[in-house]
Amino acid sequence: MNEIDELYQETILDHNRTPRNYGRLAEFNRRADGYNPLCGDRITVYAQVDGETLSAVGFESVGCAISKASASMMTEALKGKAISEVDQLFAIFHRLITTGEDGEELGKLAAFGGISSYPTRVKCASLAWHALQAAIHDQTERVTTE
């Protein structure tokens, strides 16, 4: 498999073409911006946190297919989850994209397993996740992948 085949699997292409939960939420109490200077990806993540639950999450982004698809699939996977589960899935996803080690908790996110062979792409895939972490843990300054 060449890099393009491996990285741009159908699931990723689909989420890039038709991102889920795209756009500023009508109601949100957290937000954070993320920037990946290596690729030029920019993202804003909006989140509504009620108690210990991530009730809603949305995003706006400009960047490559990997960064947009990762954000889209992240919002699908994490919406409605407890913050503790969000943190846990972030750790599992981060392990997947840096080491290729799969976890059955990941579901469709396992499509990003091939990323681990391309270090510069890891930053594309993790950008939305870092921004969400910043948003829900109340750091409002811009995050970068550097």
Ligand code: ZN
């Ligand atoms: Zn990118």
